[in-house]
Amino acid sequence: MSKPLETIKVSAGEDLLAFIPHMVGYWPESSVVCIGMMGKKLQATMRLDLPPEDADARDTERFATIAATQLANDKTSDGCLIAIFGRRDWPHPKDQPYAKLFKAFRKAFADRGLPVRDAWYVGKENWRSLTCSDARCCPWPGKSNLSIRESFVNAEFVFRGSMIGEAPKEQVRQLTAVRDVDFVAAVVAAGEQSRGPLGRNGCGHDQLTATLQAWQFSVELWPKPPDAHMCAFLLASLADSTVRDCVIMLLATSGEYALAGAVGLWLSGSDTEDTAYPLNWYGGNQAAGKPLRMEWATEELIQEAAYDFSSFLVGSTAPRIPGEQPHLLDWERLDGAEPFLHFLARASDSPEKAPVLCILGWIQWCKGRGSWAGEYFQACLAHQPGYRLASLLDQLLSAGHVADCAKDRTTAWRREEQLQESDRDEAA
Numbered sequence: 001m002s003k004p005l006e007t008i009k010v011s012a013g014e015d016l017l018a019f020i021p022h023m024v025g026y027w028p029e030s031s032v033v034c035i036g037m038m039g040k041k042l043q044a045t046m047r048l049d050l051p052p053e054d055a056d057a058r059d060t061e062r063f064a065t066i067a068a069t070q071l072a073n074d075k076t077s078d079g080c081l082i083a084i085f086g087r088r089d090w091p092h093p094k095d096q097p098y099a100k101l102f103k104a105f106r107k108a109f110a111d112r113g114l115p116v117r118d119a120w121y122v123g124k125e126n127w128r129s130l131t132c133s134d135a136r137c138c139p140w141p142g143k144s145n146l147s148i149r150e151s152f153v154n155a156e157f158v159f160r161g162s163m164i165g166e167a168p169k170e171q172v173r174q175l176t177a178v179r180d181v182d183f184v185a186a187v188v189a190a191g192e193q194s195r196g197p198l199g200r201n202g203c204g205h206d207q208l209t210a211t212l213q214a215w216q217f218s219v220e221l222w223p224k225p226p227d228a229h230m231c232a233f234l235l236a237s238l239a240d241s242t243v244r245d246c247v248i249m250l251l252a253t254s255g256e257y258a259l260a261g262a263v264g265l266w267l268s269g270s271d272t273e274d275t276a277y278p279l280n281w282y283g284g285n286q287a288a289g290k291p292l293r294m295e296w297a298t299e300e301l302i303q304e305a306a307y308d309f310s311s312f313l314v315g316s317t318a319p320r321i322p323g324e325q326p327h328l329l330d331w332e333r334l335d336g337a338e339p340f341l342h343f344l345a346r347a348s349d350s351p352e353k354a355p356v357l358c359i360l361g362w363i364q365w366c367k368g369r370g371s372w373a374g375e376y377f378q379a380c381l382a383h384q385p386g387y388r389l390a391s392l393l394d395q396l397l398s399a400g401h402v403a404d405c406a407k408d409r410t411t412a413w414r415r416e417e418q419l420q421e422s423d424r425d426e427a428a
Contacts, residue, residue: 013120014147017127018154020045020083021164024371028085029167032101034067034109036077037117044074044409047371050086053098064104066400072112073407080109082119084130089123091141093133097121102130122148172375176345176357183228187347190232190279195239197276202240204271209259211237214278215247216255219333222340231347233278238355241389242267248359249309251337252329252366257305264306315366315403317411329405331413334363354384361390367413368406370397 020035021027023045030050036043051063071080082105086097096102098121106116119130121142128142148154165171178184201207214233218226226234238244246267249258262268307320308327317326338360345356361376374397380390405411 012151013118013127013129014143014151015153016081016118017083017120017122017148018151018157022154022157022162024369026165026167026171028083030087031085032067032105033083033085034071034105035081035083036071036074036114037079037081038076039078042081043077044071044412046071046368049371050084050098051101053087053101055101057100057104060100060104061108064101064108067105068108068112068114070400070402070407071109072114073402074409076409077114079117080114082109082116082130083122084120085122087124089126089141090121090128093135093140096130097123168372168375172372172379175342176353176360176379178349179346184347184349186228187231187235188350190229191236191352193229193279194233194236194276197273198233198236198243199239201272201276202237202243203268204273204275205263205268206271206275208243208246208262208268210275210277211243212246212250212255212259215250219251219337219340222336222343225343227280228347229279231344233276234344235348235352235356238359239352244355244359244389245309245313248362249312251334251359251363252312253305253308253333254330258309260302261305261309264302265309315405317405317408326408326411328411329366329413331367334366334413338363351384354380354387354390357383358387358390358393361393365393365397366403366405368402370402373397 016035019042020033024033024047028047031047032050034046034048036045046067048063048067051059055063071077082102084098084102088097090097102119105119109116116131120127121130122145123141125145126142127145127148128140129138132138166174198207198211202211211233214230214237218230218234238247242262246258246262249261304320304327311318311327312329317328319326341356341360345353345360348356357376357380361373361380364370364373364376374394377390377394377397380387381394406413
């Protein structure tokens with residue numbers, strides 16, 4: 001039974017705090033969560049790791065400035081809410097955790113036209129308001145965190161199928177860890193037939209076409225899992241960074257558009273040997289039945305695809321011609337590809353796993369989910385130290401850079417429409 005989508009009314013502190021873990025997907029720890037507001041309507045949600053509580057004033061102000069600047073990218077917001085999830089409780093009025101940080105936050109957000117309308121501190125066991133010091137209405141050490149888990153909003157989200165998981169690091173590990181060692185061994189053995197040809201001729205035009213065709217066919221056939229030969233072929237294809245980038249474009253748009261972009265950027269060349277195909281392509285080589293066609297691709301469309309190819313890789317959806325509508329990433333297609341990529345990651349425990357983890361991190365980065373992206377990038381680097389794309393994107397994350405497509409509400413991924421449209425009533 002499904003319930004019709006409707007807005008969720010948030011009228012108390014515990015309701016708003018219950019909203020947060022459903023938005024970020026887990027209970028935040030050592031985090032600050034900032035939520036933009038347009039009137040009473042909740043807007044973009046941002047989570048950041050807390051700096052050390054004893055950080056000096058300069059670092060504290062810099063951190064607050066980065067947070068306020070990022071949230072201010074949503075030009076529709078006119079205020080914000082802040083929740084600090086700390087490492088300890090707040091037992092006494094004169095022992096406020098992160099007092100300097102909260103003060104810096106109020107100034108930084110106000111300076112950018114986003115005054116803090118309400119704020120809370122959530123400790124290990126209790127939570128309380130950061131804006132009310134009257135012990136008669138907000139006694140110390142505050143309300144039990146159990147009231148958040150027992151709130152109406154939490155129950156409503158659970159009823160709608162939203163579950164709170166573990167922290168990203170543990171979830172990423174569980175999603176990508178090997179589960180079937182026999183299948184992995186079969187993939188390793190099958191890879192002997194693919195690695196050589198794809199390594200020598202991966203960017204040959206006919207080979208690239210067949211490789212993208214294999215990827216598109218596999219993604220569209222999911223949840224039917226690929227066999228060991230197909231997994232080996234797909235993993236081996238990603239050893240070439242150019243092919244990997246084409247696969248990213250394929251996942252974000254389509255195989256045909258990715259191939260057009262590759263042609264426009266001169267990424268493919270002459271084939272040096274016969275085209276390699278995965279053995280037993282789902283019971284028989286079906287290349288002839290699922291071709292990628294280029295006949296429809298005009299020169300203008302190829303140029304457009306080439307521009308989007310370069311832009312999407314760096315998280316931008318800005319149009320090629322100013323004033324035109326931005327080209328959107330296909331979020332539904334990317335969401336559908338994630339479980340397939342998880343399966344592919346579980347099919348290997350070698351350095352071949354690294355590009356898959358990097359692509360998963362790129363998807364999360366484009367979604368604006370920095371914590372998740374960072375964990376995928378770290379997992380990628382653990383399997384292949386120095387992997388360039390993961391290293392570069394991880395550095396951008398560390399510098400507080402958010403993908404441009406995640407900053408604009410018209411191009412950003414939305415986890416669930418009903419979550420983004422939740423309203424917050426003024427507390428009595």
